[in-house]
Amino acid sequence: MKQALTEKEIIRKVESGGVLSPKGYLAGGVHAGLRYNKLDIGVIISEKPASCAAVYTTSHFQAAPLWVTRDSISSEGLIQAVIVNSACANACTGQKGLEDAYKMRALASEAFKVAQHHIAVASTGVIGEFLPMEKIEAGIKALVPGSSEKNAQDFQTAILTTDTVMKSCCYSAEIDGKLVHAGGAAKGSGMIHPNMATMLGFITTDASISTEHLHSALKEVTDVTFNQITVDGDTSTNDMVLVMANGEAGTKELTPDHPDWTIFVDLLKANCEDLAKQIARDGEGATKLIEVTVSGAGSNEDARTIAKQIVGSNLVKTAVFGEDANWGRIIGAVGQADAIVGPGNVDIQLGDILMLKGSTPVEFSEEEAKAYLENETVEIKVNLNGGAGKGMAWGCDLSYDYVKINASYRT
Known part of the structure; x- marks a missing residue:
């Protein structure tokens, strides 16, 4: 067949x-x-x-x-x-x-x-x-x-x-x-x-x-x-x-x-x-593409909202630029999203590196995480474990050059 x-x-x-x-x-x-x-x-x-x-x-x-x-x-x-x-x-x-x-x-x-x-x-x-x-x-x-x-x-x-x-x-x-x-x-x-x-x-x-x-x-x-x-x-x-x-x-x-x-x-x-x-x-001054995938949300709309909240966070963007595997920036962005989140059920991955499981920290290699952040594309994966909703969002890191470009945009 x-x-x-x-x-x-x-x-x-x-x-x-x-x-x-x-x-x-x-x-x-x-x-x-x-x-x-x-x-x-x-x-x-x-x-x-x-x-x-x-x-x-x-x-x-x-x-x-x-x-x-x-x-x-x-x-x-x-x-x-x-x-x-x-x-x-x-x-x-x-x-x-x-x-x-x-x-x-x-x-x-x-x-x-x-x-x-x-x-x-x-x-x-x-x-x-x-x-x-x-x-x-x-x-x-x-x-x-x-x-x-x-x-x-x-x-x-x-x-x-x-x-x-x-x-x-x-x-x-x-x-x-x-x-x-x-x-x-x-x-x-x-x-x-x-x-x-x-x-x-x-x-x-x-x-x-x-x-x-x-x-x-x-x-x-x-x-x-x-x-x-x-x-x-x-x-x-x-x-x-x-x-x-x-x-x-x-x-x-x-x-x-x-x-x-x-x-x-x-x-x-x-x-x-x-x-x-x-x-x-190609964001102004960007050095990396950030791709966020959110799963386990109560709805697709909630998943998209959270994904965009993460990728739009200046703290997440600067951490990616600085190649700092600070998952606290990610959970902070999830926490302020206008969506339903079970605060005790969240998993976070940076690529294939698990950092948070059931909202509890997991041991991981900082060296391995830093090496991953050197890639031109960085994938952040968040599982809310609360439903079937899925969503994605894309953005870029925030570098020094963004300020330079926009400080002199008209000149």
Whole structure:
């Protein structure tokens, strides 16, 4: 009897893949002078209008581009192009900022022959500064989207701010008898403590799905990926994750009733989790990725809450940076989480090193623990022994360089 495929066997990572791996997309990036010598305006274009879903920051000060993007999606639920600039967030810029964001949409419409209400707008960078619209206009006109790997890299580079590396990935799966891809690009390094999204993330797929069902899938996936990372506990004004689905793979329309629906959700999740971990790993000044797994909670929500509390603790983050196996920092974070915890039942592991069993200290080798903390990825495992709830979160250590980078962010 043939064994069923595991999730990892169904969902395959595409090496060197990105936003142009799915069929029917173009991308590009240019240097328009918003940044000193780096690409700073990028675009993704679908060859035809695509179903689109997005989630946004819950900041009270949502930036102007988010309002324009929300307006575009609400028109027909379709987006064909996304225009993005770095260096200037166009946030807290009042009526002029909103007018400039709509102007970006109009300029992109003219340049790429796409209806204005089929264009999304995104910006990232310094808050409280107006967009240099002459440079924006010249940059948009200079964009020449293409389908090459370099075109994808140009887009991925153009959206970065303090990031040290590009963030991209792609996964594929067989859905409805067709090979479907989901590719993504993201930026994020500081001001990362998302609620509904993270900095900026753009995902393309050639699956066929309605905007309504795409949004429900994105919301489900975001809650366990992008919403489970933190770098510094600060949420940005511009956070957004946007997904476009143009149907070019030739599948039937996906719905929750489709037999391959869960495969599509897992495909989207694999993409979002990969990007989220790349953002956490590239936290400003970071030297290590911290992955926290919580099990034995009363609910999955409690487990996720505790995991994020641990990974967001400055004391945990600095202990990891200093390679100090101080499990007291971890139990302290668990203790202040807004979740149900049985204080006498907690187990804590650092990798495979058991440090606490039933809330009672266990002898372990400090030398072995320190050696483990020298790894680039540090896994913290907490078992509450109180239920079936599970959850994960990702973050990074807190180094001296984080202060240096943010002390001179505008200079």
